[in-house]
Amino acid sequence: MLTAEPTNPSEFLGSPENNAIGGAGEQLRAKVHEGLRATLGNSIFWAETLLRNKAQITLRSLAALRSNWDSYGAPTPNTTAIENAARILEHMTLSDLALARIVPSAEGGVGFCFSKDDRYADIESSNEGGIIGVRYIGMQPPALIEIDGTEAAIEAALKEIRNHLRA
Amino acid sequence: MALCAPCTTVIPWLYEESTGRITNHRNSQMSHYEKAPITEALIDIRVELSTELRFEDLHAIRKHVSKDYPQEETRNLAEGTIQFAPAMQASVQQKPWGLLFRNEAKNQVLQARLDGFTFSRLEPYETFEKLRGEARRLWDIYRELMRPKRVTRVAVRYINQLNIPGMTVEPEDYLNTYPHVSDQLPPELRNFGPYLMRLPMHQGDLKGTLVINEAMTPAKSPDTVSIVLDFDLHVDDPPVTTEQELWSFFDRLRERKNAYFEACITDKTRELIR
Numbered sequence: 327m328l329t330a331e332p333t334n335p336s337e338f339l340g341s342p343e344n345n346a347i348g349g350a351g352e353q354l355r356a357k358v359h360e361g362l363r364a365t366l367g368n369s370i371f372w373a374e375t376l377l378r379n380k381a382q383i384t385l386r387s388l389a390a391l392r393s394n395w396d397s398y399g400a401p402t403p404n405t406t407a408i409e410n411a412a413r414i415l416e417h418m419t420l421s422d423l424a425l426a427r428i429v430p431s432a433e434g435g436v437g438f439c440f441s442k443d444d445r446y447a448d449i450e451s452s453n454e455g456g457i458i459g460v461r462y463i464g465m466q467p468p469a470l471i472e473i474d475g476t477e478a479a480i481e482a483a484l485k486e487i488r489n490h491l492r493a
Numbered sequence: 494m495a496l497c498a499p500c501t502t503v504i505p506w507l508y509e510e511s512t513g514r515i516t517n518h519r520n521s522q523m524s525h526y527e528k529a530p531i532t533e534a535l536i537d538i539r540v541e542l543s544t545e546l547r548f549e550d551l552h553a554i555r556k557h558v559s560k561d562y563p564q565e566e567t568r569n570l571a572e573g574t575i576q577f578a579p580a581m582q583a584s585v586q587q588k589p590w591g592l593l594f595r596n597e598a599k600n601q602v603l604q605a606r607l608d609g610f611t612f613s614r615l616e617p618y619e620t621f622e623k624l625r626g627e628a629r630r631l632w633d634i635y636r637e638l639m640r641p642k643r644v645t646r647v648a649v650r651y652i653n654q655l656n657i658p659g660m661t662v663e664p665e666d667y668l669n670t671y672p673h674v675s676d677q678l679p680p681e682l683r684n685f686g687p688y689l690m691r692l693p694m695h696q697g698d699l700k701g702t703l704v705i706n707e708a709m710t711p712a713k714s715p716d717t718v719s720i721v722l723d724f725d726l727h728v729d730d731p732p733v734t735t736e737q738e739l740w741s742f743f744d745r746l747r748e749r750k751n752a753y754f755e756a757c758i759t760d761k762t763r764e765l766i767r
Contacts, residue, residue, distance in 0.1 A: 327661050327662065327663055327664075327680075327683065327684045327685075328661065328662045328663075328664055328684075328685065328686040328709060328718050328720075329660065329661050329684055329686055329718075361691045362689075364691075364704070365689070365691060365704075365706050365723070365725075367537075367648075367650070367725065368535065368537055368604060368611040368613075369533055369535065369613070369650065369652060369723075370533060370535075370602050370613050370615065371532050371533035371613075371615070371652050372652070372723075375710060379711070382711075419566070419595075419599075420566065420593070421566035421567070421593070424569070492565075
């Protein structure tokens with residue numbers, strides 16, 4: 327019987343790691359890696375599913391951070407920040423997912439950071455429930471990306487970031 | 494020889510001596526499903542290009558496709574591998590390898606790479622004829638600009654996502670191909686999932702391989718179990734010398750894929766997607 331009970335997202339495609347040290351374990355590890363790479367192939371669906379899964383695992387790990395994780399008093403990202411971050415994640419395309427670094431915010435929240443050459447942008451989901459973006463080039467002053475929290479605004483913000491990184 | 498779970502549907506297989514084809518009755522009358530669970534269908538052509546061609550040469554494709562596929566992304570060689578081997582991430586350089594073009598509706602994607610061409614249709618799926626037609630139109634552009642020396646591999650791949658209502662599911666109710674756990678274990682020790690099963694199956698007549706990837710993935714909606722049923726049929730060094738032969742060969746691959754799909758699902762699944 328298959329069960330839909332909530333599970334750790336890291337488990338959904340099985341972990342390619344194992345702790346066997348013998349030859350058979352090594353062979354199995356190599357075979358699993360090879361098989362998973364072949365499964366990915368040139369499929370957009372699998373690439374997005376796997377990158378999204380990785381991002382969800384990261385989000386989950388941020389939710390488990392202890393308060394004062396940076397030793398300067400930074401709060402743990404709370405449920406509101408994590409839930410909004412998960413909404414942002416839903417709007418991300420394959421290339422967004424491949425570029426994004428997901429980090430905790432020192433002010434309390436979750437940030438998605440994107441950089442390409444000297445172009446930088448991020449979207450931050452705060453513990454207070456706000457979502458805000460910023461973009462800049464090199465040492466230039468940053469430009470604010472207004473996001474009112476709606477799905478349309480999140481989509482528009484990601485589009486603006488894509489254009490900024492592509493320009 | 495294969496190990497098979499009991500089938501709920503009997504499908505008569507036919508070997509056509511004159512053509513060397515293996516078909517089945519149901520396949521020749523392929524059902525149309527109103528709620529087809531296809532989340533991605535793709536046609537993939539791998540090629541050998543001139544060694545003088547560089548990534549930058551792929552940009553020539555842009556002006557021919559940007560009207561219909563305005564959203565462009567760069568695909569890096571290491572992109573796919575980082576998921577599976579975090580330790581390799583630092584040692585693998587992100588090298589631009591291909592361009593990815595999406596249409597405005599984000600349901601059609603062209604990948605033009607230095608090792609080939611892929612056209613994907615995402616949800617909602619329409620028909621194979623439309624998939625093939627658009628793939629061929631885009632392939633003609635790729636072929637004209639990149640002048641491949643030869644086709645090294647072709648593939649047809651259909652990824653289905655079955656969203657089955659309920660918090661628990663008996664896989665044999667919906668699937669005829671699934672990991673079978675020994676009946677000798679007590680029921681409470683036979684629950685499993687999430688899982689990924691990868692089953693390569695040699696296709697002697699086509700000289701290719703059909704890989705069934707079956708996985709339990711995060712559910713799309715609450716109170717459902719989501720199972721991905723992915724058929725990836727590929728042939729290395731396909732026996733084609735002309736464009737006509739190449740596209741007819743895709744028809745054969747699609748027929749075979751259909752035969753496997755029909756054989757792998759039960760009537761209960763058919764009810765879900767009809």
